[in-house]
Amino acid sequence: MKKNEKLNKWLWKWHFIAGLISLPFIIILSITGGIYLFKTDYETPRQKHIKEVTVQGDPISLEKQWQIANHNTTKKLNSITIPTHLNQATEFISGRFGGKSSLFINPYSGTVSGQIIGKETDMFKIRKLHGELLMGKFGTKIVELIASWMVVLILSGLYIWWPSRKWDLKGFFIPRIHQGKRTLFRDIHAIAGFWISGLLILILAGGFPWTDVFGDNFKKVQQITNTGYPTSWEGRQLQSSQNKERLTLDDMVTKANALHLPGVVTLHFPKGPKGVFSVSNQNPSDIKSQKKIHFDQYSGKQILSNDWQDVGVLMRGRIWVMAFHQGEFGFWNWVLMLCTAVALTLMSISALISYVLRKRKGTWGVPKVPEAFKIGYGVMIIVVILALVFPLFGISLLILLAIEYIKKLNKQRKTSLSI
Helix, strand or coil: CCCCHHHHHHHHHHHHHHHHHHHHHHHHHHHHHHHHCCHHHHHHHHHHHHHECCCCCCCCCHHHHHHHHHHCCCCCCCEEECCCCCCECEEEEECCHHHCEEEEECCCCCCEEEEEEHHHCHHHHHHHHHHHCCCHHHHHHHHHHHHHHHHHHHHHHHHHHCCCCCCCHHHHCECCCCCCHHHHHHHHHHHHHHHHHHHHHHHHHHHHHHCCHHHHHHHHHHHHHCCCCCCCCCCCCCCCCCCCCCCCHHHHHHHHHHCCCCCEEEEECCCCCCCEEEEEEECHHHHHHCEEEEEECCCCCEEEEEEHHHCCHHHHHHHHHHHHHCCCCCHHHHHHHHHHHHHHHHHHHHHHHHHHHHCCCCCCCCCCCCCCCCCCHHHHHHHHHHHHHCHHHHHHHHHHHHHHHHHHHHHHHHHHHHC
């Protein structure tokens, strides 16, 4: 592939500008993302006294535990995590996602062993820093903007990295360590970027569904194309036949255990007298085993069952990349995400060091582009597609182009006044 040198300079200029603005944020995102991978390792020993109990004879009924939990919380409980070990405290859950909190009941003494409120944990703060820079909705949009530009940085960086003449291991695949600090740090940045570029695209794909603008647009596409969860998944339109007493929680847990679902199994409580019991499982190591099964709360009869085959293709892809993003597919995935986070941090820091070593005093060091250069239709089409897919990137690009245009007009005005 023969490179267009003028296009290379143009891409280098915009890669440089975008990188200079984005790198501080990218460093924060890579470090916080790497830290969040240790969530389980960090929280497990700190929450052990809440989640684990001493086995003392026979446990009291789950129905009784539910009553105790309801008496000890002001929030409405919506589900229970089905226990799998004798020394496990029973977890009753209220709220969802970021608003989730769990109340744990000792199944032997009937006392509250503790409560875990998601928003009050250290790792929740790390997640908020990673996802919204602790700035709420505004911060979420900044993160989305940076992630959008990261896609552009990766694509433009690959073109800039691509050798214009002959291939050589040194400088393209191995850093040159004997040609000065600037060359060394430039090579670390470029080579690390090349090796993790594909992974970064995949990781970014797993992060975009959480964003505001892209995420909302993606959900709308799912709705229009009917490629999300089936409408029956949550069981909102299902009703129980109210003709006898409701099944006890113990009866429903027995039915749930009989399903032999892999992973963490949750029993969702009925919403009102006509609602249904629902059983679901979370098993990131094998997402195809995911199911949601609904039961009549009075007769215990199975009303409807949905599994992975009922989930639309866009939602399947979304679930997969989001799980990959969080390193949930096992140890190999966790190590891969950690190595990528470390590499991205080193790559970003090396880029900043290379810039400082390169920059002349009194200037920003922005690369020059030949005035006669005009981008081709192919590049324009790619930029337009990226702007449509990532609207915040498109808006920011228009702002940057407007600034460039104003600077050009000012330069032409000063030139005409000096004549």
